[in-house]
Structures are given as C-alpha cells and as structure tokens.
Amino acid sequence: MKVRDVMHRGAECLDDDTPISDVARRMRDADVGAIPISAAGELVGIITDRDIACRAVADGADLDQLTARDVMSKDAVCCAYDDDLSDAVRIMESRRIRRLPVMADGALVGMLSLGDVASRAGAPLSAEVLRAVSSHH
Structure with missing residues (x-):
C-alpha cells in the first residue's frame, strides 16, 4: 500500500510570517490540527494546535505579535506521495509524530495522519504506529 492510497488530499501550506490568529482560524475552518509552514517556497516547519496552546497561550505571549x-515545530519531516505506507509509518514512529506532510514534485499534496493510517491500513500496522506515537516521551 502506498501513502497516496491512505493520505488525505488538499492540505494547505501557510507562510512562516502568517499571524498566529490567522493560523488558528485556518485550522478551525478546515477542521485540522496541523498546518505545514513554508518560507520562500520551502517546507520549514509544521504548526499544530498543541504548538499554539503550549508555545503561545500557555507562555502568555502577545498573540497579536506572534507569527x-x-x-x-521546525525542521518538519515529510514523506513522498509514492512512498510505501510502511516507510511513512516508520518515520511517524521514530519521530513520534501524528501528522506527516506528503510531497510530490516539491509541492505539498496532502497529509498523512495517525487517523488515516488507523482507518485505512491493517490492524497490525495501525496498532504499531498508535503504540509508538502515543507512548509518553
């Protein structure tokens, strides 16, 4: 099975200078928990709802000033559209991440989430990645 068979398509990438309030609105409107971030057309990070809660709100930062x-989270790791699903799952396990941007020809084409794997892959692979990603750090 390939990543393209499981991922959800149509993910959006935002610029790194996007105000944090705009990022949060985009997450709410798209009903997603993570958005890849680019600078000069290159994937440079990913921002999650948890990043906003822990690195902005909990730290008492001035939300009007944050981008x-x-x-x-810097240095976002990604996978390719044509990768074997098992290879992408290994990345998720080793990095303990729940969402993985999917690239094709240098462009973002989708996201692979823990939920995508759980709903479309077999039980053994789903259980394996869930156990690895969900364990305490």
Whole structure:
C-alpha cells in the first residue's frame, strides 16, 4: 500500500510570517490540527494546535505579535506521495509524530495522519504506529 492510497488530499501550506490568529482560524475552518509552514517556497516547519496552546497561550505571549515562525515545530519531516505506507509509518514512529506532510514534485499534496493510517491500513500496522506515537516521551 502506498501513502497516496491512505493520505488525505488538499492540505494547505501557510507562510512562516502568517499571524498566529490567522493560523488558528485556518485550522478551525478546515477542521485540522496541523498546518505545514513554508518560507520562500520551502517546507520549514509544521504548526499544530498543541504548538499554539503550549508555545503561545500557555507562555502568555502577545498573540497579536506572534507569527507561525514563532511557535512552529521546525525542521518538519515529510514523506513522498509514492512512498510505501510502511516507510511513512516508520518515520511517524521514530519521530513520534501524528501528522506527516506528503510531497510530490516539491509541492505539498496532502497529509498523512495517525487517523488515516488507523482507518485505512491493517490492524497490525495501525496498532504499531498508535503504540509508538502515543507512548509518553
């Protein structure tokens, strides 16, 4: 099974200078928990709802002054559209991440989430990635 068979398509990438309030609105409107972040057309990070809660709100930062760059997780890892699903799952396990941007020809084409794997892959693979990603750090 390939990543393209399981991922959800149509993910959006925002610029790293996007105000954090705009990022949060985009997440709410798209009903997603993570958005990849780019700078000069390159994937440079990913911002999650947890990043916003822990790195902005909980720290008492001035939300009107923050951008995606200020709270994103840097050095986002991604996978390719044509990768074997098992290879993408290994990345998720080793990095303990729940969402993985999917690239094709240098462009973002979708996201692979823990939920995508759980709903479309077999039980053994789903259980394996869930156990690895969900364990305490």
